[in-house]
Amino acid sequence: MNYTDRDLNWLSFNERILQEAENEDSPLMERLKFIAIYSSNLEEFYRVRVASHRFAQRYHDDIKNKYGYRPSFLLQQITQVVSSQQERMGKVFYSKILPGLAKEGIHLLTDHFSEEDENQMGTFYDNQLEGNFTIRDITEEVKLQLKNLTVYLYAVTKERQFIIELDYKTFGRFIDVSTSDKEKRVVQLDDIFRSNTSKFLGEKSEIFAVKISRDAELYMDEEQEEDIVVKIEKSIVNRDTGLPSRLLFDENIPFKYIDTLRKKIEVDMSGLIPGGRYHNFYDFFGFPASEKHLLYPEIPKIQCHRLDNSSDWFEEINKEAIFLSFPYQSYDYVTRFLKIASEDKDVEEINITLYRVAKTSAVCQALEAAAKSGKKVFVLDEAQARFDEASNIYWGERLRKAGATVRYGINDLKVHAKICTIKRRESEGIKTYAYMGTGNFNEKTAEIYGDHALLTTQTNYTKDLDEVFAFLKDNSYQPKFETLLVAPFNLRSSIEHLIDNEISLVKKGKKGKLTIKLNSLEDTLMIDKLRHAADEGVEIDLIVRGICCYHPQTKLQEKNIKVVSIIDRFLEHTRIYHFHNDGVSKVYLASADWMTRNLSRRIEVAFPILKESAKALLLAELDAQLHDNKKGRYVACKKENQFIEGDETIGSQEKMFELVSKYNF
Template sequence: MQERLYNRELSWLSFNHRVLQEAQNPEVPLYERLKFLAIYSSNLDEFFRVRVAALRSFRALGKNTRKELDEARIKNTLRLIRHTVEEQQELFGRIFRGTLLPELQQHGIFLLNARLLSPGQQDFIENYFKKEILPHLQIHWVQGKAGLPFLQNRALYFIVKDADSERFALVNIPSGPLPRFIELPSLEGRHDILFIDDAIRFNLPNLLGINIEGAYSIKLSRNADLPIDDEYSGDLLEKIKRGLEKRHIGPPTRLLYDKEMPASLLEQLKALLELNKNDLIPGAANHNFNDFFDFPNPSSDTSLVYPPMPPLPHPVLDQAKSLLDCMKAGDNVLHYPYHKFDYVIRLIREAAEDPQVEFVKITVYRAASRSAVVDALQYALSKGKKATVFIEAKARFDEEANLQWGEQLKASGADVHYSYPGIKVHAKILLIGRQEDGVIRHYAYLSTGNFNEKTSKIYADHALLSADPRLADEAARVFDLLERKIILPDCKNLLVAPFTLKDKLEGLIDKEIANAKAGLPAYILLKLNSLEEPAMVEKLYEAGQAGVRIKLIIRGICCLKPGVPGLSDNIEAISIVDRFLEHARIYLFASGGDERLYIASADWMKRNLHRRIEVAIPIYDVEVFRQIKHIFELQWQDNCRARVLNAEQDNPMRERGEGAARVRAQEEIYEGVRG
């Protein structure tokens, strides 16, 4: 029997392949293609540290438990992951060596290896090595089963084989404290650059004083899940802090190695690190391509990077003397990264200076490292306002930063709340309470994206500014829930997970099914980061089979198989990977001709619908509704960066019909916002 759901892990790898396609796309400027390689590499690191680590953890379970978890399926998934990643790594290498390096050379930029250094460059590297690199090097000799030190997560090392004995040297590559790339003295009209790896490789004979058989780079990924034994007992905050201290020493999940490494040496490493063959991924001579985010660009050629697309002013909010008055007059929507994020900061600061404002409340999932939002909250506190801040202490890889912001805000007088045991708060809400005519009136900022001015320039999101009591008063109830004043939010308009969101979505789909059977307009338009929740996938299959037309725009994981005869004939799906990261969630239902539209923080995944506090916001304002639906329609028409998601998830680019106009949605949206 054919599987009805596409494997989640393989679907994620298919998404990362779409990132790799952008690195391969000649329409993308050269330095941006290098960045897509860096994004691919960074994504893959996280995948192994989190998802593969979770799959590998079954080995530590008892035999009966492993059987219950379908050990054979897990092992097969790990094999398929390894096979898929190896294929992608081969493509990665062909793109980098076969396309991007030659194109760099056409622009006078040469990434050299040690064999190509001129005598003058060799002298430069010898001096640079002695002054800059040597103080950071550590050398460990390993022979037999002894001597291998602890390998740091994601750090780079050389395995240097002694030709005259069975031992090898482990030498670190200090790409953390030092730049990964060294700009060399060059002839007029060219720019020569060297990996720090190759600078070390060039100096290894003098450094070690041995006859070197070979030097092979490696990188180890470790389990990044926080080791929190029990979220439901004790001090969760302290457990998270202790877990952060242990994250860097988690068990190994992947060894990326130079494919030229001899099999006997690889087998020795595998045994020393207690890995199996599915944990071994062959690669090129250099790893950690996420460092290409910082690859030097000595050229003045502007065609090597994207043309500027600075965030634009909002036509109404920019002219408003008071944002609060503007919100009282009617709803407005911001479309990031096309609009400026400044209005969020301005709104908090306006609230700080308004004598009638009594409080500001906000959820923080991922704040910027230097956060203007936190600065504005501290300003509000300095003006005597009450500030309540809910900080998600379990936002993966941002836990430490979030704890620091929490401590800083608490020291400034904020009422700071942290994670619920067993659940994350993923909703993005800002609430302002203002005394008006003897009662508190609520003003709400409800978003699909984080309160982060840095990511707002690259993540595509929507944010609604509203004083509509149907929305703002229910946002206040969500904060009552977060502050543990109530147990259930009891919202009639907002859909709140894990309480009502899934049930309400199933009800909306059921209505489309009934309308399709009754001959009424029946369609569903969904834009999500990921579609994985099995019950929701089955519900969409049911709707499609009943005659509901379904269009999906899915950036990442898609476990639904579109276009399968007899299963999903009425379901089409595309994925857009482009300059900006598509992060917004949009749900639109025909509703018999009276369309219902929501923007949301929630993907249709088990974790979002069952284990997170999420909010879906109904759009009542006619103009806001029109804008968001228009953006979806533009993206559905994209024939430049849209891939067709099919049952195989092999990512064919959407074909442009003969005579069809070129549509690149992100450019069209930007021009539409600019007016």
């Protein structure tokens, strides 16, 4: 095959997450968080990607995808890989993490409950749980409609079988049954039911956990002439009843019972995924233990002295562009600037794109205040940001009520750019202040996502951003760009031209080199372009956190293309494009990965970094990640997911903290 399938490769990425759970150099609670991340990732994978393959297999005749693979083959391969990974996850959880926590006096009890534990569990059941659950007989006649992502207990007695639905929302997953301050003893809600089955079934029984995952795609009826918000709200409800993508079950359950359940909820055999005694490991994000020595040490936020020492942020930004790096610096600089703009009497207009925002969004609150004060506020609110649809609609409607003009996306194009312009009346006329970033306007995720942003009034940026917003407001407008690379208009062609330039330099006997940092590399045309450049002698370094569909086909590609991935404390989210350009580097920050959807079906913005000190920081960041032998892995080669060799003793994120600390802010 010419390309690695994106979903099989995604499983390789999730294996890197699992490696961090296995990493004994990391604090115990952080390793438990990586278990939760692995589980959460896998859940979304089944709800989105696996569900799409099942849909294609059932309704589209099992035809090959653009990488050359049939859904039936992919589903088979996915089941094999996931089963192996789940076994690894169970091993590290039970044989490493739980014993490690026990040594710290934190006991998550999964068996061997003491008499006191049993008494505590019985008391909890009697006082709180009795009668507060749903139990149904499983008979040939009964129809079962299991809720999406809900853990059920399958109870088997001598004569009957039951499905029990637990109320996790009310009681939580983890129950503290400690009787002294010397140690923490925690049980799971599942086990409280298990230890009290005789009270509600009246006889001896076996209990097994099962869970269904359903298709998360929003299948909206395009023929219905309804408001996009109404369509989405209707479709979100259907996620709870969508096509099953997997049935996860305790591997100890006798097959005849799980086969009965499978048939009742219409899951085919490839959708059966054996697991352990417990499911929904992503609930461990909320495990009740916060001992500091079991977590990453807190790191101080690096100040932006120019803003901190300024009484007039508009004046400071107007003097010279301000470059920011998250999470090493506080996202408060962004939310505070929007708040200042919302309150400033000379600000007349704010334009912004929103893709994913925090639930209690300080960004949206500032926009709301601006609209209420009479300022013109335009919000492109991407209503189809998967799993954030309801939150985005909530904020969109709230901003609309405040007086903002809100548009929920564009037909056939998702808006993924992270841009904002603020129009302010000053002595010389209207001045435009611009924000461009690689991450969402989300102060919560900015605490754990590695991203960069620029605040500027430079007209070469602001003129092009005005063109973007003119198109977002009126899709019949034909935008023109001189500085920014904007998908789907000139981003792909500009990247191709920049790669061609490196090829031409090699042909002239000069050095051709490019370094690209992305979340995902999936677009087949871009992969072919990189292969061609490598065959012509261009040196290519790729830092790809997640999906990478490239694999070498020639000796020159093996020699000239190096791919690494960084998985560490913070999620590497920024996109950086660096072209050597005969020693006069061209460096861009971007919202776009090199996926077909980003380059061809989304509004994305890549912006050049012109300030030499900021450019130097980004180049140092790329170099540190390419040589990170603590958290860096090789990708797309025979050493898949093996750690990078080298003598360096500092990880690239630790190095990044040093770089940002030394940067002249």
